[in-house]
Amino acid sequence: MVQGVMMDAFNTEFGGAGFLRGMVGQSPRFLDVLRLIPRIAYYDAPVLIEGETGTGKELAARGIHAGSRRRAKPFVAINCGAIPESLIENELFGHVRGAYTDAGAGGPGLLRLAHQGSLFLDEIDALPPRGQVALLRFLQDGHYRPLGARHAESADVRIIVASNRRLKTLVGEHGFRADLLFRLHVLALDMPALRxxxxxxxxxxxxxxxxxxxxxxxxxxxxxxxxxxxxxxxxxxxxxxxxxxxxxxxxxxxxxxxxxxxxxxxxxDGTICGHPAPVLLPDGAARQTYTAARAQALDAFHRRYLIDLLRHAQGNVTHAARLAGKERRALGKLLQKYHIDPARFRTQDR
CATH class of the missing domain: 1.10.8.60 (Helicase, Ruva Protein; domain 3)
Incomplete structure (x- = not known):
């Protein structure tokens, strides 16, 4: 009932904004997101959505598209982490007949498929350098050249990208092009973690x-x-x-x-096996700021959770990801972040 009242209020405030349906919450940070989506949808410019895995970035992207003037046109979504580097340009721009071996017929790229609509590039942080250059080239003038074509084509596409890592941080680590970030970071949406x-x-x-x-x-x-x-x-x-x-x-x-x-x-409980794992405050927490103490406690929780998860899965990352309800790639990033080697938890007699 609370959910229905909340959504009715927003539909009234934003003139029947049904595109917000499915986005559920009433916390202050989430309500800020709901207020921002219709404003972002109104302006036809690139959008950068950042937030942890599982926070609803694609749902927000679909809401932006559904609330825009492009709502009747295609919404095309692709996970950049799933595209091999050698196929980036073919995926984005397509190809003409004979462009490469076995290219018996031409094939449209994502830009043509999303013409007059929106192209959602999830995990943009995983886009390799070659793909970043290709995307930057299109963002500069809206033109692209299919593989093997003699002439450039144009596409009217709104680009919406999402990342579970901060792109500004990746730029500082030379993992993402600064000029591409400047092109993408016109309108921004930060999806809050559920905690x-x-x-x-x-x-x-x-x-x-x-x-x-x-x-x-x-x-x-x-x-x-x-x-x-x-x-x-x-x-x-x-x-x-x-x-x-x-x-x-x-x-x-x-x-x-x-x-x-x-x-x-x-x-x-963070142990999978059913033994409670109480959240303990770090030593000296009272002498720290709330933000610092909370961050330290969360780091301790993540490390304990991942260790118990891998122990239960006997070092099998795929099985561990299934137990945790996370994508294998996302779990792998967490394991790297906390320097946890799955091999430690594999039984010796395998």
Missing amino acids: DRPGDPWLLAHHFLGEFTQRYGDTAGMTRRSIDTRAHAWLDAYAWPGNVRELENLVHRVFLLAEGPELLLPAP
């Missing part, structure tokens, strides 16, 4: 319950299910390293396996 959205996990849990109820229908009385109110006590206290996606996977799993009408959401 910074007090009250929203409870709302989201009910939102996902409604979605799964609708998806699976009245199977074994699923339409009469509710969430045990005892979960309210830990939903805000948990750090949610996988953000909204982790919460969605938790509700989905419990929804499918629950036998009674009430969903008993188990508190993820």
Whole structure:
């Protein structure tokens, strides 16, 4: 009910902005995002969306497209981390017949497919140097040349990109072109982590319950299910390293396996095996700023969680990612960040 009232208020404020539907929350930082999306959608300029994995960056990108004048045209999404460097230009610009070996017929690139619409480039931080140059060239004048073509073509495309790493930091580390960042960073949206959205996990849990109820229908009385109110006590206290996606996977799993009408959401304790892992404040926390103490405590949580996760998965990163409700690539980045080697947890007799 709270969710419905909240969305009605925003639809009224933004003139029936139905494109915000599906974005659930009422915390101050999330409401700031909801207020900003219609303004970003109105202006036809490149957009940079930053935020941790699982915070809803693609959902925000789709909302921006749906609220823009391009809403009736295609929204084309691609994950840059999934494109081999040798195929970047072919993916973006397409090719003509005979452009390379086995190119028997021409093929359109993403820019042509998204003509008059929006092209969403997720994980733009994973775009290799060759792809960064190709994208920069298009952003400069809106023209591109398909592979093997003699003449350049143009495309009317709004570019929306997303990154789970700060591009300014990558520029400083020489991992991203500064001139490309300047082109992309016209309009910006910062998606808050779920741990910074007090009250929203409870709302989201009910939102996902409604979605799964609708998806699976009245199977074994699923339409009469509710969430045990005892979960309210830990939903805000948990750090949610996988953000909204982790919460969605938790509700989905419990929804499918629950036998009674009430969903008993188990508190993820960071140990997987069921032994509680209390959040301990770092030594000297009272002598630090709140932000510094919180960051130190979160680092300790992440390290403990990842170690217990890998111990349970016996060093299998793919299995660990599945347990954590995260993409394997994202989990790999966390392991690198905290210098945790999965090989340490593999059994010796394998």
